Amino acid sequence: MTRDSSSRVLALWCPDWPAIAAAVATDVSPVAAVAVTLANRVVACTATARAEGVTRGLRRREAQGRCPELHVVGADPDRDARLFEPVAAAVAAVAPGVEVLRPGLLVLSARGVARYFGSEQAAAERLVDEVSAVGVESQIGVADELSTAVIAARRAALVPRGGGASFLAPLAVKELAAEPSLAAAERSELVDLLHRLGLRTIGDFAALSTVDVASRFGTDAVLAHRSARGEPERPPSARVLPPDLDVEQQCDPPIDRVDAAAFAGRSLAEQLHVKLAAAAVACTRLLVQASTGNGEHLSRTWRCAEPLTPEGTADRVRWQLDGWLTGRSEAKPTAGITILRLEPVEVVAAGALQLGLWGGVGEDDERARRALVRVQGLLGGEAVQIGVLSGGRGPSERITMVPLGDELVPEADPNAPWPGRLPQPAPAAVLGSRPEVALEDSSGASVYVTERGVFSSVPYRLRWGTRTWQLQGWAGPWSVDERWWDRATGHDAARAQVLLGGGSAEQKALLLVCHDRSWSVEGVYE
Template sequence: MNARTPARVLALWCPDWPAVAAATEAGLDVTVPIAVFSADRVLACSATARTLGVRRGLRRREAQARCPELHVTRADPDRDARAFEPVVAAIEALAPGVEILRPGLVVLPARGVVRWFGSEETAAETLIDAVAATGVECRIGVADELSTAVLAARHDALVPVGEGAGFLAPLPVSDLAVEPVLAAPERVGTVDLLRRLGIRTIGAFAALSASDVASRFGPDVIAAHRSARALPERPPSRRSIPPELRVELPCDPPVERVDAAAFAGRTLADLLHARLAAAGVACTRLLVTARTEAGEEHARTWRCAEPLTPEGTADRVRWQLDGWLTGRNANRPTAGIIRLSLEPVEVVAAGALQLGLWGGVGDADERARRALVRVQGLLGNEAVCIGVPNGGRGPSERIVLVPVGDEAVPHSDPDAPWPGRLPPPAPALVLHTPPAIRLDDDVGEPVTVTERGLLSGSPARLRWGSRGWTVTGWAGPWPVDECWWDPASARCAARLQVRLGEARALLVLFGADGWRVEGIYD
């Protein structure tokens, strides 16, 4: 009996997609060096930037030092998804059944498209031409297994049937963690451990005994070991999905704006996850479908490595509808959305999620989030924000406000050294508009900070408006000399902690306009 031919998988990868999406939205030419930053480190950069020395993981200052003309932008998953919508539409026009792993990477069963075009080579060339018509470059990989196909796409390779292990063997072991959507977050640390143990290639990792790997590592590394050997991956869950898990939301009046569509998506995500929790399952593959008054339908399938949360589901609905409603492809709807539906395509046991004490996935947090979302719907997206730890030297810089529902990404890396940072404890109250004060020494002369970062005299008297206090103690100063290389954004200042009697202490800041109160201690 002949062995059954494996179900081949085709992966299509658009390199440097966050940088491509940022350049598209900014209207920049492809030759302009551009880098996308997250937490003050390079998340992605264009090919031009790489030729000038910019690399992923570099700090912003080092990246700009290597390439002074670098165009800098922040990471924006919504922007990435919006810009990717025309690409998905172009692929789906030729090959239905596209699954989006993330913006910039899709997979689909190769069998149908290969039978239609006659061969894998012809199918790949046709899809590349279709994507190129949208102004985007892409690479395609075909292999027996999904993870192998994704790595093959990065090398623009069509792996022959049954030769996945041979293709993977010479690749660096770090490639097993190159796609976060196919790996657990801890896999990066595991790969680093393997490298320190002398295991540098995927082939060397595959040569390890399966029992040894299982006894030393967790389920994610066991799955990575199977992928390294190009063994059949875990098949889709064969559990029959009850039809009542599919949720729909009629939209009356019809939805035509992105913010209204996003709010409807959040409501529907809450309903879906309530039903999933009641059924004891979690969703790893989701079909999002929208229908308009004119009968137009827009459907996308989203696959995730980890079970979806309500926030993750709402994000994917917003990304998909944003790209459709804003008309970034030729299939822009001609009427408003009248029906929105979410359908779980694959589910796993609810044990894949960390359940709350009383049976829900973070019930208290979910109730609080829903309340904030309702207020946000009434007052606007920017009206309801949460604090995110941020990098900086002063207390007002250590926290940034991010709208509820957006990715909690800081502007700067909070774990960076930050020379001159104010030591703990932080002030209990940080003033939004620091008021001006006067700080004098014991002979009544104003106290300043010299160019060497030293006080011109010992503080003895502080005057704030019409009131004055005797200074009984002080600490500092902590000088700050930021962006000295850029006159437009350069800043030179110094902070000082001042104690007034036994019951009050202030954090004061000295700058070009004199002393100001930045914070108050309890």
């Protein structure tokens, strides 16, 4: 079916954006070999790195083995969003209606820019030039449907009207899951299943009947099938946007710091989702607006494949405010933000969200989160913290405490090799106070760990306060000698596990740590 130009979508894609943003943030040339890692695996890399054999999914050490000059940077969504704001602002300056799908990818209606610049080809060239002026390379794709336009942008293609299905047909079926901002989390599993069924191209999948797809697969497969056939991905809806869903906050004093803006954004996101839940709807397109003390008005629309959760809303508000306040675009405000406003532009029925057992969208979790946010409002952002698995050798070192609402980034990579790390199982309780104990041999002499990393004598009993236990067993010691070259930050210690005697009710296992020939309890096993 031939579509009118008013429904055409233009997508602008910045290749390898996480790697490009990481290069800019670390003052490395974007043409250098750069890789972004998450959980010790490569999630994005530059073209130069790919030329050396680095690909997504490689372990960090293997990637460095293939490319010794590789610059490795950790994943940071805040950084990606902050540095993408100048790109979005450059496009918005000449083309209204910009919607950000994710940092590195935005879309807008092709109708206005095609009429203004004379044709879709001329509009694409102009937008590429505008983004190039910011110092970023980009590609444009235009098609009848959003997902087709995004796939076309990866090939810098302008798909003729009504030619979406023909354009997609020869492409590999994995292209349907190539863009996570347009697909549900289970899309990769669907693509893997289709490949195992022998459906290797998008055309093969599109050839299936709609009835067969709907009866065999889930809802996301039906959406993917519509996309593969070049059909409208969101069927027309007569749903009217419920009134009074907007939320607004007066900021007094004006906000000029990212941490304060992020805290205000979290609070506003909670208020928005309370209203959305009351109206039985969920938001799929969110407009973030801000006004400054100098009368400046900033706005940006974020579009999502799936309905936004409170956490997703708070993330996008934080990213956008971070981009405005610390970005390098000409739209950077000259005064603090005095009004912050969130407006749902497009909503769907709340049934599109995963409901909790007692109704609502994770109602119990949301109630707890709102309570914790109120605690933060009373005591400060650092008052409520979440533990994140981190890298380290001892149990206390393997926990990074992060304020609620901040990105859950550990201080050290938990998947990196940690020679001398405490073996499993981990203690059930880690004692922050580390009470001192005495470890003795059968003659009553103190037992310590020698420079060779062994016990000075065989452990026999343990004294803790006024109590004495005979040991039923022990394991270790495991020596730790960290940063031995730096006296100020170095750490020399040893750990051991001991099983205390007594009745079954009194038996317990402890994790001990020895430093300067003195023992203390670091953890208790259950």
